[in-house]
Amino acid sequence: MPRTKQKIKIGLVLSRTPNYSETFFNSKIKGLIQSGYEVTLFAQFHDPSFNLCKVVLAPKVYKDNAVLQIFAMLWGYTKLVCRCPKRLWKLMVLERKEKKGGLQIAKNMYNNAHMLTADLDWLHFGFATMAIQSEVVAEAIGAKMAVSLRGYDMDIYPKKHPGCYGLLWRKVDKVHAISKYMETRAKEEGLEEGVPVQIITPALDVQRFSNLPQNLRKEGMFLTIGRLHEIKGIDLILKALKELKEQGETFIYRVIGEGKERRVLERLIVDLGLEDEVVLKGKQTHEMIVEHLRNTEIYVQYSLSEGFCNAVLEAQAMGCLCIVSNGGALPENVLDGETGWVVPKNNPKALAGKILEISQLTKEAKAKIRKAAQKRVSNEFNLESQRKQFEAFYTN
Known part of the structure; x- marks a missing residue:
């Protein structure tokens, strides 16, 4: 049977938990919970003061210690094999289809491990840049993928990284734009006309x-x-x-x-x-x-x-x-x-x-x-x- 609205599970991906002044994300999370959705926030950093919903932290990256990073990755892979071997294999197959190299696939397996074990209906990236190197995760876990478009995503990052959203546009199920201008910029950056886009502007109390x-x-x-x-x-x-x-x-x-x-x-x-x-x-x-x-x-x-x-x-x-x-x-x-x-x-x-x-x-x-x-x-x-x-x- 299809899930009712009250049981829809949404995973929101951000670099860190929003602070008090970041009203857009805080109001969105509060609104979704008020509407009966189950919300999980996937982030790299967690401010202890944030308590609106469950937070799952990304695996730690040890940039200055290669040995520690290798051991962390091996331990991470072991846990994934034990907990979700089919999803891990599917992620590898999907990455291979996109002709990604072995090292990049290994990095993506580790960096996305916190999302691979989640049971979700929607995996929503709060910024388009957050979805880069995570474009196939939603498909691997059997969820739909959404992405939000903000100023940095469309006006700054693509100028330094042309074509950066090619895979994202092919994999995304629905796009949230904070303005008509953001939708226009996305189409200029390659988003196809057939992809559903909904404009939801910021809001205030x-x-x-x-x-x-x-x-x-x-x-x-x-x-x-x-x-x-x-x-x-x-x-x-x-x-x-x-x-x-x-x-x-x-x-x-x-x-x-x-x-x-x-x-x-x-x-x-x-x-x-x-x-x-x-x-x-x-x-x-x-x-x-x-x-x-x-x-x-x-x-x-x-x-x-x-x-x-x-x-x-x-x-x-x-x-x-x-x-x-x-x-x-x-x-x-x-x-x-x-x-x-x-x-x-x-x-x-x-x-x-x-x-x-x-x-x-x-x-x-x-x-x-x-x-x-x-x-x-x-x-x-x-x-x-x-x-x-x-x-x-x-x-x-």
């Missing part, structure tokens, strides 16, 4: 944001949240702010996040003479981020591309006036002229002009945009809607 007092908002307070990476376009924002300063505008711009571009940005801030206006706040807790949003008048996300961007959703929910670029899925997140403003990317002058234009709006005009943004987030990006969409994802 809307009540949590809307119930917070927002009377701390100050004019001239600007904010961006994101890792310090060139794709985030923070250097372009700084150049736009230089234009504003030269026009006599006063402001404070805070950037929350860390990354490899920090020193580059620090030098640029000095070169542009923005030391008094720009503060790189580094990594912040979610509570601190919310506090910054409460103080912010204009939130700016001028990325070259975004898969969707949770931070922009939170900023809208908090009543910030949001300016985004037209990079990636940002125009799906913010509706130009209705819930915020979309500015062509790579154009600091245009960005400076838009910030100036918004700063000069009446309080009534600003309030209208804020209200429209909050209403749209509440209606279209809430957790209950997301829960129902994921329920449909695994049952339809």
Whole structure:
């Protein structure tokens, strides 16, 4: 007999258990459990504070000790032979069909051992990159395979590794994209038209944001949240702010996040003479981020591309006036002229002009945009809607 909805078993694959601030995965897991599914999380690292569902850790990799790694692999193979010999053999056969070499097959057997013993209906990789070298595991254990597409998966990794998803596209049963843009990028990277794709955007606990007092908002307070990476376009924002300063505008711009571009940005801030206006706040807790949003008048996300961007959703929910670029899925997140403003990317002058234009709006005009943004987030990006969409994802 087919399993009922309450008995569907889902394995979610991530590199580590999600922390408190990673609302997308936490809300998804909570929603699935609420809908009656059995969820197991497969990860390489487990934060003891995570307790939403069962966690199965991947075999440990000893990069600096070859002897210990060999013994670990031999012991791992022995346990697999004892526990699931048929699945192990099937994995080897499937890998051979894909013309993989013996060493790669041996590595894949070891690295995927924690999933090979699982009894699942769906094996869902939380990032497309997580599925590389695990593309045949679902077939080997008799489960369907799903994969989620996010910004890094489609905008960064394939550029360095062309054709990396060829086997994944042939093996995947269903694709989850966090935006229409992600679906388009996947098809540009070779995903065939016949593969089912469902778009499920990030979502928020809307009540949590809307119930917070927002009377701390100050004019001239600007904010961006994101890792310090060139794709985030923070250097372009700084150049736009230089234009504003030269026009006599006063402001404070805070950037929350860390990354490899920090020193580059620090030098640029000095070169542009923005030391008094720009503060790189580094990594912040979610509570601190919310506090910054409460103080912010204009939130700016001028990325070259975004898969969707949770931070922009939170900023809208908090009543910030949001300016985004037209990079990636940002125009799906913010509706130009209705819930915020979309500015062509790579154009600091245009960005400076838009910030100036918004700063000069009446309080009534600003309030209208804020209200429209909050209403749209509440209606279209809430957790209950997301829960129902994921329920449909695994049952339809």
